[in-house]
Amino acid sequence: MNNRVAITEGLFTWPSEQPALLASRCNNCGIASFPAGQSCMACSGQDVSLEELPNRGTLWTWTIQQFMPKPPYASGETMETFKPYGVGYVELPGGVRVEGRLTESDPAKLAIGMEMEVVFETFRTEENGDEVVSFFFKPVAGA
């Protein structure tokens, strides 16, 4: 069994039975920031609390990345194996609009306003076999 590791610490709860994206919320003005930070982008306050973001929201905007990015892109893909991928901002109610990769890459199946949920999946596999996990947004079936 390979290890599964988060792509970076502090981005989402991991390991966890039900992982969630992590935001900081300003105790002064109430604004949430993602990724969680030490201070507030809105009011520059430094009194912030960590909280889990809701796991469902709506697609605010999107695009399909049709060409393979240069480094620091590090998916393990080559020019030959690269597959276009969706990217979008998902509005998580009461929180913030989070940019994330989408599990869907067919433009015909994406629309502004559709319901999305966050999922945590293997993004790449390291040479030592470790699976690097990141977050993705997935259309909610039947929504």
Place this chain on the structure above:
Amino acid sequence: MDMDVAIVGIGIHPFGRTPGLSGMQQGAVAARDALKDAGIEWKDIQFAFGGSASSGNADALSNELGLTGIPFMNVANGCATGGSSLISAYNTIKSGLFDLGMVTGFDKHDRGAFDADPEALGLGRWYGEVGMMLTTQFFAMKIQKYMHQYGISKETLARVAEKAFLNGSLNPNAWRRQPVSVEEIAGAMMVNDPLTKYMFCAPAEGGVALVLCRADKARQYTDTPIYLKSAVLKSRRYGSFEVFAPSQALVEAEGPTYDAAKAAFEMAGVGPADIDVMQLQDTESGAEIMHMAENGFCEHGEQEHLIQSGATRIDGSMPVNTDGGCLANGEPIGASGLRQVYETVLQLRHAAGDHQVPGEPRLGYTHVYGAPGISAVTILQR
């Protein structure tokens, strides 16, 4: 003292690909061209500001032009570098510190999308690793939302690029000098939905230099001084939708372009309807569309009719990017904003040749937008 400022010399090295010259050498060509245009020598220049993203320090131009001991400041502000250099020089003359100075910008980039360094912008490396650190994505997502909100069609996106290549074909300093049809643009390879490859500008090469002086001394150098009525730079506020942002606020605020435009019009004491010719950042087709409204030249959504009816063409009622913009010239980061000013000075001198706006334009406008959310605006007057 509070001096008015004039542009009395302009120089350019043609944009595109110049295998024989480094970016800095292209900057030197532009600098000599600008000095000649003002009828002065490098030793007459009292100060300089310049910028380059990937071709070295602008002040190293002194090695090419002569070591005269002047204060020569390097400026780095992403795609707004040119605008930032110009504002720095404007303020230097405005304050009464010096009478005569140069701004310059040059670059020579590798092919393909720009490399971006997450850490340099205060972001985690993961953001780049998963493939979100791309300006093309941001612009695609912004215009996707904008089209949804304001009813802009895909054909209008193609018409912006068609105009850019048509204007570029009339400009001897442009990189792309072949007109391309709307059909070919719309049907080309998709890069970031809804934008095809012809709708994006590409990293390129080139150099631009300008000579600025105290307005009351301008006629010593030229018969057609062009006065800098405004030079404003703004960065993003909380709530504006910007490039390289892992999240966006739920509250929405106007972007730096709106803020810079508003301040620039106030400073110049004119309004959008007074402007005769405008250069707006067109990183891609959608950016030109959105920037028309963000700069105050129309309401959101009016672009659909304005562009389809030809209003933004050289002979239209609001000519935009008359030299072909970034789409036809490419984007050498350090030089790009100054190219807009070069073109506007040509237009206001009524010396733009085949791409001259008819009717003897008197007021011109330039606007750059760059990562991670900076806009610079100038208003120029004949």
